[in-house]
Amino acid sequence: MAKKLIETVFLGPGNAVCNAAGVGEENNRDLLRMLVNSLVWTAVGTIAVVILV
Secondary structure (H helix, E strand, C coil): CCCHHHHHHHHHHHHHHHHCCCHHHHHHHHHHHHHHHHHHHHHHHHHHHHHCC
């Protein structure tokens, strides 16, 4: 249960973009999901560091 929750939270932004764009598994969904998740979580981490410092 906890594993599924963690996967949903961390992969959620990328999955949402892939679903909205209509990208399926055969169309390099993994690549787009990785790109979006990297951008989102880098931005979240940067904002968190700026707030904490």
